[in-house]
Amino acid sequence: MSSPDVQPEPGLALEAHNHADCCGGVLARAEALAVSRGARLTPVRRRTLEILLRSHRAVGAYEVLEKLSESGFGNQPPVAYRALDFLVDQGLAHRIRRINAFAACMHPGHQHTPAFFICRNCGSVAEAPAEAVRNAMMSAASGIGFSIERMNVEALGLCPACEGADA
Amino acid sequence: MSSPDVQPEPGLALEAHNHADCCGGVLARAEALAVSRGARLTPVRRRTLEILLRSHRAVGAYEVLEKLSESGFGNQPPVAYRALDFLVDQGLAHRIRRINAFAACMHPGHQHTPAFFICRNCGSVAEAPAEAVRNAMMSAASGIGFSIERMNVEALGLCPACEGADA
DNA sequence: GCGTTTATGTTATGTCATAACATGTCACGC
DNA sequence: GCGTGACATGTTATGACATAACATAAACGC
Numbered sequence: 001m002s003s004p005d006v007q008p009e010p011g012l013a014l015e016a017h018n019h020a021d022c023c024g025g026v027l028a029r030a031e032a033l034a035v036s037r038g039a040r041l042t043p044v045r046r047r048t049l050e051i052l053l054r055s056h057r058a059v060g061a062y063e064v065l066e067k068l069s070e071s072g073f074g075n076q077p078p079v080a081y082r083a084l085d086f087l088v089d090q091g092l093a094h095r096i097r098r099i100n101a102f103a104a105c106m107h108p109g110h111q112h113t114p115a116f117f118i119c120r121n122c123g124s125v126a127e128a129p130a131e132a133v134r135n136a137m138m139s140a141a142s143g144i145g146f147s148i149e150r151m152n153v154e155a156l157g158l159c160p161a162c163e164g165a166d167a
Numbered sequence: 168m169s170s171p172d173v174q175p176e177p178g179l180a181l182e183a184h185n186h187a188d189c190c191g192g193v194l195a196r197a198e199a200l201a202v203s204r205g206a207r208l209t210p211v212r213r214r215t216l217e218i219l220l221r222s223h224r225a226v227g228a229y230e231v232l233e234k235l236s237e238s239g240f241g242n243q244p245p246v247a248y249r250a251l252d253f254l255v256d257q258g259l260a261h262r263i264r265r266i267n268a269f270a271a272c273m274h275p276g277h278q279h280t281p282a283f284f285i286c287r288n289c290g291s292v293a294e295a296p297a298e299a300v301r302n303a304m305m306s307a308a309s310g311i312g313f314s315i316e317r318m319n320v321e322a323l324g325l326c327p328a329c330e331g332a333d334a
Numbered sequence: 335g336c337g338t339t340t341a342t343g344t345t346a347t348g349t350c351a352t353a354a355c356a357t358g359t360c361a362c363g364c
Numbered sequence: 365g366c367g368t369g370a371c372a373t374g375t376t377a378t379g380a381c382a383t384a385a386c387a388t389a390a391a392c393g394c
Contacts, residue, residue, distance in 0.1 A: 040391090042341070061381070074343050081382065082342080097264040098319060100381060115304060117313045126311055132303035137282060137322060140295045145327035146284045152265065153320050155304055160312035209372070228350070241374050248351065249373080267350060 022106070023053045030092045030108050039090055044073050048083035049104060052093055058101035058118075058125045096125060098154045103127065113137075113151050119159035126159065190220045197259045197275050206257055211240050215250035216271060219260055225268035225285075225292045263292060265321045270294065280304075280318050286326035293326065 030049055034041040041049075051067045052059060061080045068083070069075035084102050087093035091112050093104050098118060105114070106127060115130035133153050141148050197216055201208040208216075218234045219226060228247045235250070236242035251269050254260035258279050260271050265285060272281070273294060282297035300320055308315050 040341080044342075076344055077382065078384090079343070097321075115307055117308060117311065117315075119313075120316070126313065128307045128311060130303065130307060133300055133307070133320075136297065136299035136303050137320070140282055140297060140300070141284060141322060141324070144284065144293055144295060145330070146286075146293065146322070147324045147330055148284075148322045149287070149324040151320075151322045153300075153304070153318075154264075155308060155313070155315045155318045157308070157314045157316040163312070163314055207372085211373075243375055244351065245353090246374070 023050070026053055026104065026106065026108060030090075033092070033109050034090060037090070039086075044068065044079065045083045045086050047071055047073065048080070049087055049092055052087075052102060052104035057123075058096050058099055058103045060101050064102065094127070095152070096154060097152055098156060099123075099125075101125075113153065115153040115155065117155050117157065117159070119162050120156050121158055121162035121165075124159055190217070193220055193271065193273065193275060197257075200259070200276050201257060204257070206253075211235065211246065212250045212253050214238055214240065215247070216254055216259055219254075219269060219271035224290075225263050225266055225270045227268050231269065261294070262319070263321060264319055265323060266290075266292075268292075280320065282320040282322065284322050284324065284326070286329050287323050288325055288329035288332075291326050 027046075027050060031041050031046070047068060048064060051064055061077065061084060064084065065075065065077060065080035068080055073079055084093065084095070087104075088095050088102070090108075091105060092108050093102050094114060094116070095102050096116050096118070098116075103116075103125060105112075107114075107129075113130055113134040114127045115133055117126040117128060119125075130153055134151070137148065137151060137153075194213075194217060198208050198213070214235060215231060218231055228244065228251060231251065232242065232244060232247035235247055240246055251260065251262070254271075255262050255269070257275075258272060259275050260269050261281060261283070262269050263283050263285070265283075270283075270292060272279075274281075274296075280297055280301040281294045282300055284293040284295060286292075297320055301318070304315065304318060304320075
């Protein structure tokens with residue numbers, strides 16, 4: 001299921017990059033990672049990751065579902081949600097709650113607590129490493145005896161491009 | 168509309184506190200703040216804040232709505248959402264996206280970027296000041312030229328109490 | 335091969351959120 | 365006092381997001 005039926009969509013790239021690279025490369029690494037953990041990157045899951053990667057933006061579950069069903073998979077919500085949940089569990093994708101969407105992780109296998117910067121004007125989403133944020137959270141948590149399992153750190157505002165135009 | 172009809176609900180307090188204090192005090196400060204900004208803390212809005220304060224936990228919009236309608240206000244979703252949105256805009260309440268809920272801000276008027284620690288076992292939510300987190304985000308943002316307007320920082324895990332029982 | 339586990343498909347429903355428009359209220363200038 | 369414009373609230377209707385529960389099928393260990 002590596003049919004090249006999804007074009008890189010307009011705008012909203014997470015950052016400058018070589019498109020061919022990022023999809024294939026990340027996909028391959030994802031596969032390796034999953035295997036090394038005993039997790040199965042089945043066809044639906046693989047295709048789901050592919051959809052996220054090729055979109056190069058945050059995508060809603062129902063949009064993913066539509067593409068999955070076009071690819072011959074089921075067309076009911078749980079199909080998409082299950083695959084997406086799997087990817088998130090494996091650290092291969094992130095869920096961005098402010099906009100109810102999912103995005104492929106661009107650095108699978110690395111530290112995991114990216115911060116997301118969401119442009120309220122154009123809708124683009126930038127993923128930035130957030131080591132410092134993570135550390136700050138960890139220390140705040142240990143202060144109150146809380147043990148963190150998952151985090152989400154999201155900011156809404158204006159991206160550089162829209163800042164100029166809109167501000 | 169200061170009828171004492173909502174008891175402090177069981178469990179889930181954000182932190183140890185004197186109940187009578189925190190509600191009245193915060194409410195008074197909120198009112199002052201709103202006025203000083205030219206914003207109107209109307210009856211529905213005031214009652215909504217009161218509901219959040221007395222619950223002492225994160226509350227869903229439809230639960231707020233139910234209580235509003237018991238108090239004689241409208242019983243359709245926009246009634247609750249509008250009041251809640253107002254409070255969030257004014258920094259008098261926070262929206263916790265991970266659990267689709269709202270909580271009164273315990274320190275209105277101060278810096279605004281609390282972090283939330285949500286226990287996946289008992290559902291309690293702790294609000295912690297997050298200066299360090301905020302600073303880290305600001306510097307990450309300036310690194311990519313992004314200007315932040317809003318942030319949400321949420322962690323899921325186990326609170327101290329549940330850590331012992333469940334771990 | 336056979337039973338257990340894991341994944342997928344499907345039905346149905348639950349939960350959260352907002353668009354759009356009608357009605358009401360209040361402050362202000364005249 | 366009374367029109368008028370701004371803001372707030374009420375109401376109808378619908379849209380968008382998410383999951384429970386069960387049926388079927390594939391994979392995996394033995």
